Amino acid sequence: MTAVIEIKGLRKTFRSLRRGPKVALDGFDMLVEPGQIHGFLGPNGSGKTTTLRTLLGLVRADGGEMSILGTPSREYASVAHRVGAIVESPAFFGNFSGRKTLSLLATAGGVGQSRVGEVLERVGLRDRADDRVRSYSLGMKQRLAVASALLKQPELLILDEPANGLDPAGIHEMRTLMRDLAADGVTVLVSSHILSEIEIICDTVTIISRGRRVLAGPVDAVLAEHDNGDFRVRVPEPDRAREVLAGAGLSVTAADDHLVVGGVTDASAISEALGRAEIWLTELSPIAPDLESVFLDLTGTRPVDGVYHQVDDSVAVSVAPQTLEVSA
Numbered sequence: 460m461t462a463v464i465e466i467k468g469l470r471k472t473f474r475s476l477r478r479g480p481k482v483a484l485d486g487f488d489m490l491v492e493p494g495q496i497h498g499f500l501g502p503n504g505s506g507k508t509t510t511l512r513t514l515l516g517l518v519r520a521d522g523g524e525m526s527i528l529g530t531p532s533r534e535y536a537s538v539a540h541r542v543g544a545i546v547e548s549p550a551f552f553g554n555f556s557g558r559k560t561l562s563l564l565a566t567a568g569g570v571g572q573s574r575v576g577e578v579l580e581r582v583g584l585r586d587r588a589d590d591r592v593r594s595y596s597l598g599m600k601q602r603l604a605v606a607s608a609l610l611k612q613p614e615l616l617i618l619d620e621p622a623n624g625l626d627p628a629g630i631h632e633m634r635t636l637m638r639d640l641a642a643d644g645v646t647v648l649v650s651s652h653i654l655s656e657i658e659i660i661c662d663t664v665t666i667i668s669r670g671r672r673v674l675a676g677p678v679d680a681v682l683a684e685h686d687n688g689d690f691r692v693r694v695p696e697p698d699r700a701r702e703v704l705a706g707a708g709l710s711v712t713a714a715d716d717h718l719v720v721g722g723v724t725d726a727s728a729i730s731e732a733l734g735r736a737e738i739w740l741t742e743l744s745p746i747a748p749d750l751e752s753v754f755l756d757l758t759g760t761r762p763v764d765g766v767y768h769q770v771d772d773s774v775a776v777s778v779a780p781q782t783l784e785v786s787a
């Protein structure tokens with residue numbers, strides 16, 4: 460199976476006289492197989508946009524190898540018509556309708572006008588197609604951008620932060636759109652710094668930190684790999700329960716209103732130990748790992764409102780980046 464995107468050892472340093480050199484990509488690798496929705500996850504400033512721009516020939520790399528749709532990136536022009544991308548939010552002319560915008564783009568791109576109606580339908584803009592773009596919500600503008608990228612019927616769609624600035628309903632619409640496209644056989648590469656988005660929608664994920672891949676693999680496998688066997692335990696007498704569980708050789712920590720018992724392979728060890736001491740459980744539930752905790756482990760960044768930001772450049776990352784390949 461030929462990879463849709465293959466990147467090996469990509470390097471890019473931005474040189475600015477005023478601020479000095481800035482290493483954006485430091486030997487970055489990525490592999491995207493056909494038919495996937497592949498999440499590209501990383502904190503602000505970790506190199507996602509630079510990677511996508513380099514891939515599309517908008518930025519020149521200092522080193523490394525890239526191929527798109529089995530074609531080396533230096534021959535990108537020969538496959539460009541098979542790739543749709545929204546890397547910078549496109550600016551549309553507010554006085555034109557969505558339909559007119561797409562119609563002009565279709566003419567410019569040598570695409571038949573019949574395709575305009577199809578893509579409007581596909582992104583759910585048919586009912587508003589004749590309204591001026593200026594009257595569109597942000598979510599509708601995003602969908603118009605996706606529609607413009609779909610005109611050429613691309614096999615690969617690259618979206619840089621499509622959920623940015625959208626409300627929950629807009630995010631939901633974008634998610635449904637990506638799923639529909641994937642069901643039609645389009646490979647989707649979507650970057651985000653919103654972890655829950657990636658977790659919900661993506662089949663596979665690459666996590667980037669400081670210009671390097673720190674993890675890649677199927678989302679399910681990544682999560683399973685990071686399952687620590689933690690359980691949430693609620694009991695009427697948490698202090699006594701803690702002693703009992705510790706006495707049974709289990710590792711226990713107290714959380715706000717419950718206990719967390721770690722490294723458990725069989726939950727009956729918990730209920731048995733507590734039952735013997737006549738402490739009766741009100742809750743015993745596995746704590747499933749989420750991408751958030753995996754990401755935190757690997758990148759050493761801290762969340763602000765569920766969004767991760769790269770720690771300041773002058774501060775060393777507490778966890779050294781490591782490459783961990785997880786296979787299905």
Ligand SMILES: Nc1ncnc2c1ncn2[C@@H]1O[C@H](COP(=O)(O)OP(=O)(O)OP(=O)(O)O)[C@@H](O)[C@H]1O
Pocket residue numbers: 473474475481482483501502503504505506507508509510652
């Ligand atoms: N044209 C440029 N000139 C100088 N530095 C740049 C330029 N473009 C990006 N950088 C720097 O390269 C690093 C990576 O930036 P990039 O935009 O790729 O990050 P990102 O992962 O897309 O972040 P975000 O989540 O904020 O979009 C950052 O430190 C950024 O400041």
Ligand SMILES: [Mg+2]
Pocket residue numbers: 507508509619620
């Ligand atoms: Mg970016």
